[in-house]
Amino acid sequence: MSIMFLxxxxxxxxxxxxxxxxxxxxxxxxxxxxxxxxxxxxxxTWQVYxxxxxxxxxxxxxxxxxxxxxxxxxxxxxxxxxxGRIGAKxxxxxxxxxxxxxxxxxxxxSLNPIDYIVAPRVIAGFTMVPVLFIFGxxxxxxxxxxxxxLALSLPATTFYDSMxxxxxxxxxxxxxxxxxxxxxxxALCGCFFGYYTTGGAVGVGASTRQAVVAASILILIAxxxxxxxxx
Numbered sequence: 224m225s226i227m228f229l230x231x232x233x234x235x236x237x238x239x240x241x242x243x244x245x246x247x248x249x250x251x252x253x254x255x256x257x258x259x260x261x262x263x264x265x266x267x268t269w270q271v272y273x274x275x276x277x278x279x280x281x282x283x284x285x286x287x288x289x290x291x292x293x294x295x296x297x298x299x300x301x302x303x304x305x306x307g308r309i310g311a312k313x314x315x316x317x318x319x320x321x322x323x324x325x326x327x328x329x330x331x332x333s334l335n336p337i338d339y340i341v342a343p344r345v346i347a348g349f350t351m352v353p354v355l356f357i358f359g360x361x362x363x364x365x366x367x368x369x370x371x372x373l374a375l376s377l378p379a380t381t382f383y384d385s386m387x388x389x390x391x392x393x394x395x396x397x398x399x400x401x402x403x404x405x406x407x408x409x410a411l412c413g414c415f416f417g418y419y420t421t422g423g424a425v426g427v428g429a430s431t432r433q434a435v436v437a438a439s440i441l442i443l444i445a446x447x448x449x450x451x452x453x454x
Contacts, residue, residue: 224415227341234335236342244343248309248410249351253358259304260297260359264366267291272375284371285382286389292363293394299446301359302405305352306438310413313344314434317417318427341414345407352406353399360398397453404449405442412438
């Protein structure tokens, strides 16, 4: 997988294919990211309130929820959701190309599959997941505020004021770095396991499963490493 990533760095991707993958991976994933983010905001509000409500108080609930959404819960849950959607999709596409001998045909025509198939998907993963993280974070924060107002009787101005007074860019940087890394991991795992698919249609299913599992595990490992480095 590391060798494939180095080949992607050295590749010459076809940018019209990159644009297509930006739309497929990014724009098409927006509804499920927003849905997952809304419930992420709900979960963050309840967890912060029940675990630390007596310590931080309701006046600082917005700040605590913002930290959870930006640094830990938000990027990780979005990454895992996209690992299921993007990782499986990419692995199935590339794996089908392998078992149908489309990749072999490209090689016979002196067309590098890395340039046409792998690199555009990996670039799109690196590029669009941070963008999805922005929209997902906004949805999570707004949903958290709505729940806090309706269920905990916390005024919206108090919720947002606490975020404004104690806001730190370090949480934003951490969220962007994590989402950037998770997007690349997801796309790379999908391409890797799809590219080396064997065994026909059964092999495509196995590659899809392996891509999702590997991406999920690597996301959790990367999340721990980045959190430790940036704390």
